[in-house]
Amino acid sequence: MSAPAPAVTGLPVPALTVRTTAISDPGDLLDLLPTSDGVATWVRRGDGMVAWGEAARTDTAGSARMVDADAWFTQLRRAADVRDDVAVPGSGLVAFGAFAFDDGDPAGGSLVVPRILVGRRAGVSWVTTIDPEGAAPLTLDGPRDALTFPTDVTYAAGAATPAEWKAKVADAVARIRAGEAAKIVLARDVWATSATPLDTRALVTRFADAYPTTWAFAVDGLVGATPEMLVRRERRLVASRVLAGTIRRTGDDERDLAHAAALARSSKDLEEHEFAVESLARALAPFVESANVPEVPSVLHLPNVMHLATDVTAVLQRGPDGDRPSSLRLAASLHPTAAVGGTPTLDAVRLVREIEGMDRGRYAGPVGWIGSDGDGEWCIALRCGALDPDDPHRIRLFAGCGIVAASDPGAELDETEAKLEPVRQALLG
C-alpha cells in the first residue's frame, strides 16, 4: 500500500517503524525478489541492496523534483522510529529514486521507501523491515512468483529512425560549428517488445551477470546497468565518476588495447571528456572544502565499450545552515552534467530539447538511493530501459553520445548501438 505523502515540507508524513538486523549471508541478492513489480535493486559486484513493497512514496515534478523529494525524505526520517543494529551505508531507512532528465518532462520523479530490504556490503548482510502504522510486517520467506524470461523480442525505432537520427547529429554538428554550443549530447530511443511479459528480475540478473562492474539497477520501472556515478556521499566524503569519450570493444584483446591507447590520445574524445569533468568540478565546488580532480583520464573497460573516465573525490563542507547537503541534494545540484547534457549547460539542454524532439523520461537522470543520514549513491541512468507501465511486454531503450565539432553522424550512430548492447543482451530469448 502506498501512503499518500506530500512533497512539501511542513505537511504530515507517515510514521514508519524501521528495524535493521544482521543476517547470515543470504546468497544471490537478486534471487530473493518475490515478484517483478514494485521491486528495487542496486547491485554491483554481487553486493548492494534488493527491496520490494512500498511503505511510502512521493512523486514530484518540475525543476524542484529532486529538492522536493529530498525535503520529503528529511521529514520522513525525522518522523520514523529507526532501530539499526548494523549501521553501514544502506542499513536503516532507505528510499530509492529516479528522476527525469529534463525539468519539464512529465516523467517527473519519485522516491520510494520499500517495505523490506536485504543488503550485503563487504561480508556484512542485513535485513530491514519498514512498517507503516498498523501494517503487518512482511517476511523474507513469502511466496515467490515464477521468473519469466523475454522471448522473440522485436525492435522498432522510437522518435527517430537511424537515418533521421544521423541527420539530427549533422544538425548538432552544424550548430556547434556555428558557435551555439561546444558540446551537445544527443540520444535516441528504441522500443523492444517481448512475446512474454518482461520480468524486472530476469533483466537485472542478466545485467549483474554480464556487467558486474556497473550498477545493476531497477527503480520504479527503470532498469539498467549504468557505469556512471553522478555522486556518492559517505559521511564527509563525496565521489563522482565522470565518463565521456567512448570507443566500441572489438572482442579482440590486442586490438582493444590499441584502441584504448588511441582513445586516450584522441583530441576529439579528450575535448568531450574535459567538458564533462569541468562542469562536474564547477558544480561541486560550492559544497566542498577540497576536491581531487585527476588531470588525465583513465580508460574504463566494459564488455561492450571503453570510456575515458575521471574519478573525482572531495570533502564536504557545511552549508550556511550548518548542515551538509544530502546525497540527493548534491545530485540535484550536479545534474545535468556535460556527460548527458552538453556545454554550456543551459544552451546545450535547450538544443537537446529542440534537436532530439523526444521526451527522455528518466533516462540520463539521477537514479539511486538515499539513507537515514542523507548518505547515498546517485548514478546517471544510462544503458537502461523504461518498462511500459501500460504494456508489460514493452520496454523503451535509450542511448546517446556527446556531439562535438569533430563528430561524424555514422560513428555516433554506431556508438549508440554499442551502448544499447547491455539491454539488448538482457532481452535475448
Ligand SMILES: C=C(O[C@@H]1C=C(C(=O)O)C=C[C@H]1O)C(=O)O
Ligand atoms: C549518453 C550516454 O553516455 C554518456 C556519453 C558518453 C560519450 O558520449 O562518450 C559516455 C558516457 C556517458 O557519459 C549513454 O550511454 O546513453
